[in-house]
Amino acid sequence: MEFDIVKVQGVDIESHRRLFLAETKFQFIYNKCHDAGWVDVYLFKFNEISIGYGSVWGKDKRENRDTICEFFLDQPFRKYARYIFDQFIKISCAGFVECQTNDTLLASMALESAKNINAEAILFETAFETAFTIPGAQFIKSLSSEDWNAYSIQKDGEIVARGGFIWNYNFPYIDIYYEVKENFRNMGYGTLFMQELKREAYRLNRIPAARCNVKNQASKALLLKAGMRICGYIIIGELI
Structure with missing residues (x-):
């Protein structure tokens, strides 16, 4: 299957972000990054239909865009998550992934794809x-x-x-x-x-x-x- 990943404006991923937040039953700390302009966002598409999105921010400096911090797919496409995530890494040129472990989709991608994983903070x-x-x-x-x-x-x-x-x-x-x-x-x-x-x-x-x-x-x-x-x-x- 062929998927397209394109860098877009925040408004282009709003419908997917609303769906992601509706599924989320916890405080999502990266939510603030969108209004603050701290992330670049990418739309995932299949046959010209949008199926999800991802966000990249700066791990150490806000102006950098080197760290994947959001990754969401509509339910029917989650079986392709690893393939799409690997493509997202290449397109975004991200060198790191940062996420909450209660964000299970991105956390599973991080545990499968990353090395030298460290816990930075505890969430309550x-x-x-x-x-x-x-x-x-x-x-x-x-x-x-x-x-x-x-x-x-x-x-x-x-x-x-x-x-x-x-x-x-x-x-x-x-x-x-x-x-x-x-x-x-x-x-x-x-x-x-x-x-x-x-x-x-x-x-x-x-x-x-x-x-x-x-x-x-x-x-x-x-x-x-x-x-x-x-x-x-x-x-x-x-x-x-």
Whole structure:
């Protein structure tokens, strides 16, 4: 079978991206790259009919286009995934593949095609509610709409942790970030803060998600304690 792979504009792959995101039941971190202009996109065609798409971005520098980060095919053509993926590598001249392991189609292509695969980050989804309290600790929302760190935990009038949300992922998911002052770490404030940010996300009609570096054992332990669970990894590999 003969397939065509052509570099196109973002609007040309929108129908396939909508289908991909409809199938996706997790936060897809590369979704933000399209609005930001950080990817080149390619349309996959068979007999002039579009059957899927792929995206390429820069692994280390955003202006580079050396890493496949999206790969989607309509269901009837997924049996040809490896062949089309190999052609995509050649057309895009990509030297790397980066993906979430819960994106099963691209993850399977990465595991089949790449070498020197490494996990860069751990992905978390919400699992259960918690009920932690610290006497005197308050969860505070900033009154300034321009405050990047829009939320804080305060104890006796002192800010001990700051954080908030990153909104530019696929709806309804929202990314949580936080930082606890060094002299207040390992005292339960981070877990309390994560718990309250999760609750705030639901009040905003969003589903909370988070991630951390695979080497960050403290963050991993905090997220698990705060009712999150591991749902995947971000992996990077060299294309053979």
